[in-house]
Amino acid sequence: MRPARRLRRLLPGRRRFSKWARDERPPRPPRSPRNRGLAFDVVAVLATLLLVLAGLANLAVVDGVDTAVRQAIIAGGGLVLLALFWRVRVGLLGVLGVVSYCLAVVLLAAVPVVGLSANGATRWIAVGGFTFQPSELAKVGMLLVVAGVLGSGRPAWQRFVGALVLAAVPIVLTVLQPDLSTTTLLVVVAVALLVIGRVPARFVLPVFAGAAVAAPLAVGLLRPYQVERLGSFLAGSAESPAGSGWAVAQARIALASGGPFGQAGKPLTDILERYLPERDTDLAPASLVLQFGMIAGVVVLLAAVVLVWRLAVASRTSRTAHGALLAGGLAVLFGAEVVVSVGGNLGLLPLAGVPFPLVSYGGTAVVVHLAAIGVVLGVRRDGARRVLWAAPERLRPRLVRVAALGVTGLLVTFGAFGWRLEAVQGPALMAAGQEQMTRCVRVPAPRGEITDRNGTVLATDAAGTDAGTAKIEAVPALVQPNEVDRLAGLLGRPAADVRAALDAAPDTTLSLELGDLPLAQARAFTGFAGVRVEADPRRSYPTGDLLGPLLGYTGIATEAQTQQNPTLAPGAVVGRAGLEASYDAVLRGIDGEQCYWVSPAGVPLAVGTHRDPVPGANLRTALDLPLQRRLTDSVRASLAAQHNPNAVGAAVAMDPRNGQVLAMASLPSYDNNLYGPPVDGAALQAAEAQPGHPTLEHATQVAVPPGSTFKLVVASANVVHTAIPPNQVVPTGASFTLAGHTFDNWKPMGPMDMPQAIAWSNDVYFYRLAALLGPDPIIEAAHALGVGSATGIDLPGESAGYLGTPETIAGDGGHWYGGTTVILGIGQGPLQVTPLQNARWTAAVATGQLVTPRLGLAVGTPEGGFTALPVPPPVPVPFAGSLGPIRDGMRAAVHGGTASSLSTVPLDPGAKTGTAQDGSLSGDEYDNWTSAAAPLGAPTVVMTGLVQGPGLGGNSASRIVIDGLQQYQAAPPAP
Template structure:
């Protein structure tokens, strides 16, 4: 008796453990409902749980002799209710599964699980012949399974079918009956696909292709479950202020995916507690099947153990994405009053069976007459092992993919609005504005932007904003309510910069100010092609700068394009958290935009204006100026800093707006003289006699004549049967004299003596036929033909080709900037890279010098003295004497080139000059098309430019040095 009492006491402890396990799962289910914001459901579920616990206690006290009556009553009632569902049931999601009585709903299929279990236990636990037990069991199962399929509720029907099979095995039905049944089930299983509803097919398809990878349907649901499971951590995120928003992304968080929801809210520890409680229940119920006095009672315990274990496995597997999402809730945890009450009552029944068996063990039937259920402990062991394996998989999911899943969860609820950065200004070397933002000069507006859904929830903030922007609160509220709830940003006012500053200072949540992107160019057409313009990025721009956001403003031409990465700045962003419908619910992180840096140029605005006026006047001075062009360059020959860069005709960058002046832009693009081109770097023409500096330098680099050698010249030169004329008859001269007076015959003969290779080699050393490397897009390389390149093009290089190359004609086209560059190199002995960008930064925070390529010394620099002397002689007594009156000693070379693209009597008129000649500080090159007489002379342009420089020399050079990076 002592051992029996101990066993009974131990059984009582285990009964209490089973009840505690069940109660723990119920409590965690209620906690989950509360955490996801379903307080009403939690109260309802708690009420039903109390009733279920009461039923558990009542049935615990039930005697086994009443088990049969209870079973047939439950079975019969469930059948009646299943039939009633077909005619009176309530439908949802394409299925009719519930009976509604006012606010109370009941799901008969849940009662059918218990009714079928008890009925099968009664039949299979009887002493009838095996074939009768088998046949009656199948008939009993067919009725609820068929009625459930008609709802249709395939998941419950499948669960009932599996329960039936398990009960047949537990009830020791011989294998000769079970094997044919199993074979028939295997054959008919594929036909079950035809019974699937579209949403069920979607679930199955999502699972087969990888449910967690599918972006929609059940794939979406499983992905959300994995995010919740993987990112919940060990103890969850109950302190996360966005917990409620995150929970909304998990569908069926109160039913099918309640386990994932609980882990997401309270962590893996809570999920492990639920799984452990399920294992305890399964084992407790399984062990209950070992002690009853009858096979009938034993099968009730074993069957419920299998049922609960199967439901737990399917639910956990579906939550992890390891099994299809079959719509099977986790027992006792998921919301559902019918299931909760039935499960608690069923546990009470089984515990009553064990209690009865423990009390009356002495009078129990002999084991050979009361065989225990077959494989029940093995089934419990399998359920436990599988649940533990699933738990380990969940732990591994957190450790290996948790971080990525957390990021995925954050990303899916985050939407970010771009906060455009203010574009940096472009200024001259003295900080005079050349390109600025419209707001900065008082001609633009700021745009006030709000998040409608958030601002509507803050009436006080809405009223305050309305006052700041000068709108009636009612009007503003009406506008916000009319917007789509998912709108992330809505412009509500365009205001002056001062008002925009006031709105920014007010720091109203869900409100910010975007600066107007319009660019203003105060100098108009003065620097049109040089500065370029900014506008919305085109597909070509997106290729140039991958990753541009839609609508980004970028530099589209000129310096705006060249230095776009500096000027554009870095856009900021205001992130918002949205619910699954896309409606903003909370402000997220904000990253303020970083304004673009200002760009300081080497240009001197005063010198630019003077040079532009002089070039324009020279072009206008010709008899027929339409279509004629001119260009000018002023450059520091020591550093390459460009002091002025002029192109005539030009265009006004302000035409690009916004709004774009389409008509004016079209007129400019079609106007004579190609005003859209930057002629100083993109226009090309034969350089004429200015190229004689290159030929003279070639003689110094590869001497064939002494610079002092007197060479007979005259009025013309005959070579190869062709006569090449001088521009006027001249006597014998040396190199210096020939440069000064621009003696064509001297250079014809020198070119022949040198040969094309020597001339071309020196020209290449001086940058002829190459891009200078100036920091402007679209620079032309010009053209320097060689005998080989000419022959490759299908033409011939004649002896006369070398002759006319000596005076800058023939296979030669250069830009004004190239001309200025070689003139500077001859004057200083070093080849520089022209640069416009001087420094970046701001006038308040300081400037940082932009790195510039170092000058390259010429290998023949020491031999260039005679060429430099010739340049000086051209001013003191040669073709450039108009420069002699300047207060600085100037060296120069003039040139007049015939151009097949110009009418008769029209030429490309050139001059390149440097000053002071003994220590050059400035090089000026001018190119003017026209007759080259009177006011049309390029020399007049150089006189004006160098005169301005001499008068303002200290101002031009006053730019403070800036540190290198």
């Protein structure tokens, strides 16, 4: 017997096998008007048409009108089949089932041989310009034949075995493709038919148990992409742009971005749509909501629910078991497809690759579903002709309405979840969608100016002047071909070269430099799509080497700076030294950005948003530029008189009342314009090779012995721990001997008290005083006056100097001798200080308060006003009330002592000079110091000068201080 004939014998419609058929049937009575109304299910057809139209509308937007028209033609053919099958009598279901089942099996068997492959699976057969997916036909074919077997009058075990065998053939062939999503649906349909077909539990339950045991083994049949889909669902991963976790994230973004009425036609929607993979198939529901809104999504869900219920109702109106099981099975199949598709789009179920029936793109699926709906509607139509004495209760499949109710509940839950997703997570998801399709180029902020206290510019951004230059940068993907010639003309380059550069750049390039032009000329580049003008971040320092080490310079952020401040953008220009570094956060401003909308591959598609940079604030310093010039010129003149090319000089002018640094000279120096950016490499290398370490700020970063200027500190220790009363006259002489060691005076001197010893810098007096005091009181007073610690000035890299103690010397493996204390009394030994530290203790002795030196006064803009920077308050010196004798000595030094050259300055200064031996200098060279406060009764300025070179007592450092005081008197700095 032929296989087809055997299969037909299993199906109902043959009187000898059907318990539900009647041997004798009377003629059918004429249909009543009510029956004629039931003959055509308008609600089901309208729901079907609504789903088809929704799918076509989505296709027209995401794939174009041509694709939508093609799908419409195919759907039209499916609707014709629906109409034809609606006229089919139930008695012909067996024949229809045999034909569709056999055709599906034959085609499934042919797929591995002649099929097309994608994603590691072979599922399609191509016929001309169309492709056909046999597994879609297998759904209906298996449904028809298995429903026929289960609806037959055979014994239960025969119906069960026959159903399993018939279902197993397409399931196995589909697994071999492999098409696990369709396989799963086939299994669901088969199991559903066994349940609703009233197969006894003793047959069904062992199958369920075996399936549960074998389920883990099915993982081995999964393809890598299917394993990835399952893993992404379980782990919630959304990282890989090619993964299903990422696809679900895109679906959620689309759902949240649609709003109530959709975003179709808006510019960014087309770009956002590109990030939605399978937007016409698996993720068609998400795409539909994005384009037409959440309301459209709800309408489609309601249409699906209506259709499921109409199919379920048809299962109760059929006059045959075959028709009833067919309608119930199709209701389960349709409901399962909708639930899995919607759940996958929402991320509530694994993205199983199950399209939304009638909405997702796919000609085979649309035609098969429409034809199957037509068959079921035919079953319902035929059921309206049912004879009066039939026994309908025996024809009703079980649990179909329960399944329809479950589908309805799930879809209502999914709809509520989607609505809540948009309401609660919508802003965050839309922001994520915007961010993922945005790529931005940094627009550097103009750097703020640095000025002196009078507003004179010391550092400015050259990009803000016509003297600056600018880069012409392009986004190759956005440059219009017809604009290349005009662009090349403005650049002064051959058009062929510009075109070649644009063509050679990767499609994802956001910044291709085409040229560097003067800023005035670069402003002509307007109106070009994808062309940007970016001013070069060059810093200009009008004062040159006058303030080089103090102002510092800018440059590309170093690795250490980016680690310290992760917010710095790659290639950001920051302060690298001096005030530029100290106040970088204020001066740098906030960069802007030019954004572009890009495809998932990163290719720019359109110009996006633009955010203007926020210019950096200006920094007003305490510096007085005329005083700075005078001090620097004086230091330069003093150094010019020395014969050591490595000699250095420095000077500080500071307000002792608040620590404002009025001037700070440092020589040798460098011109910080050499640092650019861009860096003038050759000139910079030549400058750094100059003797005397020109890149150091010598007033704060170079520490040398202070010599006799330290006697002010030793005298301060004596007013606290009195070893020799200040007014007591003691013999001095030419030398001092301790433990067999003799220490010479710089010249023989007679008996003196403390003020006189300070005025004449009597070494023997301070040898004796230091020996009597011991190291601890001297060190204690030195710490109180800031010796051995950084001053806290707002400059980077400040040296703390060095003040040794018996403990630190011992810790270094040395020994503190009595002679160590003796030479400490005249500022030698384990002691090194910076000029700024020296000025600080001079100010503290003159005022009784220890201040924190500051260069920064205020930040702001001339238009918006300036805000004063916070200043640490002065710290009272513990022994401030006992410093009178020391000040007397400073005044006496000017009026007849070692600093008598300062007496020409009518500011009533008090001063202290010093000459220190320095191991880094040759034998006839010294560190020459002068430190003065004026007017001594109520000081408003302290000046300290240091010059290395020959000298005894009065030296060229005094000339520096004199020049500074004269400038201060002639043009007092503005308050």
